[in-house]
Amino acid sequence: MAQQDQFDYVIVGAGSAGAVLANRLSADPKVSVCLLEAGPADRSPLIRIPLGVMWLTKDPRHNWLFGSTPQEGLGGRSVSIPRGKVLGGSSAINGMVYIRGHRADYDAWAAQGCTGWGYDDVLPYFKRSEDNGRAAIDDAWHGRGGELSVQDLRDPSPMDHAFVAAAEQLQVRPCPDFNTPEPEGVGIYQVTQKDGRRHSTGAAFLAPIRARANLTVMTGAEVARLQLENGRCTGVVLNRDGGEAVVGARAEVVLCAGAIGSPDLLLRSGIGPAAQLKSAGIEVLRDLPGVGQNLQDHVDVMVIAKSRSTTPYGISVRALPARALDTLNWITRRRGMFASNMVEAGGFVRSSPQEDRPDIQFHIIPGRKSHRGRMVEWGHGVSLHTCVLRPDSRGSVTRTRPEGAPDIDLGLLREDSDLIRLSKGVKLAREILRQPPFAPHGLSEIIPGDHVQDDAALADYIRAQARTVYHPVGTCAMGTGPGAVLDPALRVRGVDGLRVADASIMPTIVSGNTNAPAIMIAEKAADMIAAEARAARAA
Structure with a gap:
């Protein structure tokens, strides 16, 4: 197994959250950041042309094209689950609708023990990213000058x-x-567009900073599993050129692979419900029952x-x-x-x-x-x-074997x-x-x-x-109860040096489209990571 260079932070997934996190962490020239994306660069004209969304939902080059298990609430039908596989992730293939959700969604998170995640706590992070182009928009709720262009059609x-x-x-x-x-x-709806073109997180947050000396972006870099040593995540193992290679992390590995990819990577790495992992033939490294559970979608x-x-x-x-x-x-x-x-x-x-x-x-x-x-x-x-908007039904992301695609039960209806x-x-x-x-x-x-x-x-x-409207969340939920995968600082319980920052962290789904909340989550995660790093240096 080849050993590659070490970085301070390794981010898995360059999508709606990962691109934002890479931008914010690499703003500190004292740290090195490696951003890993399984898909290609975002060069396709279908990504830039907003109407290209019609083709991108079925495009195997830029889309994982997941499918669900047979859904009991849908008479046994399986449904498609498009997820972005490209720089910008799902923000490069989605419908570009910019929606945050309802105040009560976030206040409910805080009431469940997720301190610091109430509406008033997260509003500044929404505003920080946003560059709203409507002259008459209320600045109490909106940002101007952020990286992400939000415009009227x-x-x-x-x-x-x-x-x-x-x-x-x-x-x-x-x-x-x-x-x-x-x-x-x-x-x-307002949309994530700039001058009539899609403005994905790849275009908004990555393209302007690709020349940073402390940022390495690797495309075609599919992560096989996490590397754990003595209860700490020290890096990731890539499938590379017919073999395996390790990308090491001195400080942290942060999973931004989404509500399907992040729990699946934990499961493949031996972190999850012990009985399920054993049945799938995966060595149990950390029994964490909530991994892959609590899946919600609209x-x-x-x-x-x-x-x-x-x-x-x-x-x-x-x-x-x-x-x-x-x-x-x-x-x-x-x-x-x-x-x-x-x-x-x-x-x-x-x-x-x-x-x-x-x-x-x-x-x-x-x-x-x-x-x-x-x-x-x-x-x-x-x-x-x-x-x-707030379904009572719950599904799961599970594994019955070590390799291949996960089993995705959306639990619809x-x-x-x-x-x-x-x-x-x-x-x-x-x-x-x-x-x-x-x-x-x-x-x-x-x-x-x-x-x-x-x-x-x-x-x-x-x-x-019926089918999904492509908003899966909740499979690495933060919280304080026994089913929580993460603490409110998004750290994986019982594993040092490992965090998750994407839509999977939501304890309950927001009342609207989920792309803007995923960006907000990365913004807040970047602040928490930087604050902990400063505290560690000062200690």
Whole structure:
């Protein structure tokens, strides 16, 4: 086994969190940082072009393309789980929606013993990253001058405005800013774009600092396992050129491989539930029952309608001139359809007045998404996603063998309470699409379809069509109880020199898209790591 150079910090995963952490830690010229990414550099034009998201979700070069185990709540179906495998990670292949969640999400973490993770604690870290381009945005809640460009969509579709107007017909209020402490209502999302192009964490946090002498970025560097010696993590073992090589860490190894990758790497390294590891043929180095447990994701289902008008994005003979102009518009001005993140508008609503805060989120696509698994469908229409924000169902990431992909059970609709909430959300989604602002476009529902009317039929439809909205979290949860994998400083319990800093650390899922929270987690982790290092030097 070849021994490579030692670094002070080794970060596994150059995604939404890892790229941020590498930027912040390497800002201190006294320390050396190595950032490891299993995927390639982020050079593909599909990453830069926002509309490229349509292809990136199924692109094996930039995507791990995980799949779930058969889901009992979905009638035994398996669902796809796209995860970024490239510099920038999932921020390089996602829908670019910038959402933080609700104040109560973070205050709940603090109430569960995660000291320092309440809303007022984490708000400064959200603001530090952000460079918000809206002149009238409230600076009490937003940052300017950070690395991450957050902007209004340059050319929102007319269908977005129809959606907002239609929801107003049903007394759902407009929400001009979804990143205030208590967002509720509908509107057009802000996105992580810069001048009409995707602004991933690779572009925002890595590209400007690649010349730092104390930062080494390695792509194509897949980590096989952690190296542990006498209860301390001293580095990682890479699969390299048909053999193995070690990258050593003098101070810490930090896992930023995401809610699938981070727990799986712990399991492969012998850190996790002892009985499971033994059954999988993995030597137990640290019995930690919570590793891979507590998996949460936003269960989602769509209502899809076709349109008689060509205003929605789509492919048809009548729309060919418009598509040609879209291409020219992108090439010359970085505007138009190719600057679309596709999930342009949406919002947060309550499934019933008894809910203390919104528990349903909408994402509307101003185009007709395929309900048959195709990349695109001929024609025009709209597709309205509905998801449950705080599901009761739980899943897991486990191993039944030492090698190969992990077993990912998302647990979708395992609890009937999630089905009930989702059914209420879908009913509202269908009503929104039937309101007068959509009338000029001549919408007619494709799925669920007019034959699906009673609660039983709707429940059957949801179980047959629901899937994830790609927000897995919680599998290396921080906390103070027996199931916690990490302490509130994100240190792995019982293993020195090892930390986790990504969406897997969430004890409970946030009420919204998870990319911005993952960036915040890395910002806060960087401060904690630097503070501990200063204290150690002063001791």
